[in-house]
Amino acid sequence: MRNVAIVGTGYVGLVTGVCLSEIGHNVICIDIDQEKVKKLKAGKLSIFEPNLEELMITNIERGRLSFTSDHAEGFKDSEVIYIAVGTPQKTDGSADLTHIEQVAVQIALHAKRDVIVVTKSTVPVGTNERIKEIIHEYLVSDIKIDIVSNPEFLREGSAIHDTFNGDRIVIGAECEHAATIIEEINKPFQIPVYKTDIRSAEMIKYASNAFLATKISFINEIATICEHVGANVEDVAIGMGQDSRIGTKFLKAGIGYGGSCFPKDTNALYQIAGHKDYSFHLLKTVIDVNNKQQTLLVDKAKKRFGFLKGKKIAVLGLAFKPNTDDIREAASIFIINRLIAEGAGVTAYDPIAVKKAERVLRPEVQFMSNIEKAIHGTDAVFIVTEWREIIDFPLKKYVELMNRPIIFDGRNCYSLNEMKKFPIEYYSIGRPIINGKTTNKGDTHMSVSVGKWTKYKLILENENLAPYLPETKLFSEGSLWKMMDLHSEIMIKPSFGHKGKGVIQVTSSDEEKFEIQAGLNKTTIYGKKPLFKYLRENHCSPKRQYIIQRWISLAKIDDSPIDIRVIVQRKRNSSEWIVTGKLAKIARDGFIITSAAKELVPVEEAIERSSLNSQLIQKLIFELDQVSLNTARQLEKYYTKSRLIGLDMGIDQEGKIWIIEANLTPNIAMFNKVEDKSDYETIKSYRKG
Ligand SMILES: NC(=O)c1ccc[n+]([C@@H]2O[C@H](COP(=O)([O-])OP(=O)(O)OC[C@H]3O[C@@H](n4cnc5c(N)ncnc54)[C@H](O)[C@@H]3O)[C@@H](O)[C@H]2O)c1
Ligand SMILES: O=c1ccn([C@@H]2O[C@H](COP(=O)(O)OP(=O)(O)O[C@H]3O[C@H](CO)[C@@H](O)[C@H](O)[C@H]3O)[C@@H](O)[C@H]2O)c(=O)[nH]1
Structure with missing residues (x-):
């Protein structure tokens, strides 16, 4: 057992002090x-380090560990x-030795007996030799150092x-006696010593x-x-690591x-070499690669979105590692x-590091108390630190809570196979993109999702079209209740559904009673919580994305709602969109949606037969065409190759026009089912060229 002083109670000093007291010193x-x-005297840590606080308190209580800010008191025995x-x-990358030199002076002034000075920093x-020089320069007592x-x-x-489990303890000494004492001090750790x-x-x-x-x-x-050649770096690292000469560690x-x-020490070593007129090229490249790598997610997101201005992005994990x-x-x-700097709005979450981050990060960052809050309503999530809590976060929640579920994972937290089960665009490091598109060459061509939610958000970006969109939200428990509070009738649709499959209507007759209609089936549920549970279990799988849309009270013919399918097209290499077909669909008796249409009629006829003011026919048709064309122009910005867009438009009982949905692969067969086939022929001819 030795009397030991430790100068500095940071990560290294405190851990060393606690562990040396634990083995008996x-x-x-x-x-x-x-x-x-x-704080330390009171048994409190000012850093977060697993298991350290408990071990510290135990050894304070045993009387083997104490703290002081007085160097004289610390060094006396x-x-x-x-x-x-x-x-x-330092700014030039070299190591700042100010604190080391100060400690050397303090040792010289306050050490009272022969002492071994051990540098852990x-x-x-050459620094240890410099420490010895300084101590001798200022030494006040006649002691051996x-x-x-x-x-x-x-x-x-x-x-x-x-x-307790290190691979080796390195002891560098000029005197065998000093080396032996340090070796003995460490003996209880039972770790090989290299002198x-x-x-x-x-x-x-x-x-x-x-x-x-x-x-x-x-x-x-x-x-x-x-990423460029279509391989998977995780598999590559495993295959490399199986060679014992390479090893599996530090290949993540x-x-x-x-x-x-690492950043500080690589820069310092580069400087150390430079001071001896040697350029350490390899290390310089290691540093440059790392600098580029640290903001890779931003580059990937810019490639995906085109620009980041106005995008809401959640950063999960702030600490440099878990x-x-x-x-x-x-x-x-x-x-x-x-x-x-790119103009994005940032929300951030970390289980532990927020306090420290707040001191360093810009005031624009919104710190959130949990992952749900951080990702809610965002356009993209960046995973920066692989905390267990982040790895274990259910993927379905990204689908529920984000505007569009797009994840840029900087730590390869999720398995690609698991990710494939969810409608999430997933970009990780050195692995294939999931739910994005890859060109033949393997180059990543970032695609825009064709889900209803994405198209809704893209159309909403256009302020002239926004008033034509019925209020829509991503399905979640919170948004369901919010929408039910605002509208007594809502519609829930799968974001990636077709032909009206999976569409349901929920009507609340009072605050606690809800009627659900799916096809011709009707169910009544009492209470908000049971409603959500029922929907989840019967209609809205947690693995799929759903939207909630306010119900529009469509104009009707004989009590059956009508909606209108408008086809807009452009010729190959042309930017001019035209309306090539329009038809009104009358829902079958008792049905809430028109995908099961009982009759297809020209739009003019439908308006005339409905309760709408028939004097408005020309005005309504003109507006339908304009809104449809503008919607196509808006979507073309994102779906650059599209030449055919089908729009489901509605006219409500007040004569207001609504964009219910845009379809990039619309079914045109219905135009062949009516007597006048001229629209059908026009659509076909546009489709060809
Ligand atoms: N952090 C690590 O994981 C790690 C691991 C291995 C080696 N190191 C090296 O160990 C050294 C310490 O690193 P750290 O992360 O523990 O540092 P730190 O910044 O967390 O702690 C240093 C402590 O020293 C104290 N201090 C400074 N001057 C002092 C003086 N004159 N007298 C008494 N106390 C003084 C500071 O107040 C601070 O509490 C560095 O050289 C680092 O490169 C760090
Ligand atoms: O395969 C890997 C391993 C680590 N990292 C990253 O590398 C950094 C450093 O990680 P790690 O080495 O676990 O943490 P440190 O606490 O910085 O420890 C390093 O730096 C200490 C200070 O010198 C040394 O004592 C340790 O031996 C050395 O591992 C972190 O950002 C990690 O995310 C990777 O990107 N891939």
């Missing part, structure tokens, strides 16, 4: 941050002093586990981090190539490495800054 931790020391202060990055080669380099290899989020000279030990730390960073940038480059493709170590609150050099910061 008397440890005093020193920090200049008095607030931190006060110490045989060994560990330096674990920060070595942040990551420091450039030995210097040991003992770099730290723990990872945040698993720091305690790593300390070397001080400079090599210092270099082992940088070389290790640089190598791991290289592995990550390498697999990320392979991921990009996989994603949006690059962040955190307080199980930590550390956001230093986290991809989330670079991503969010770029999204805001």
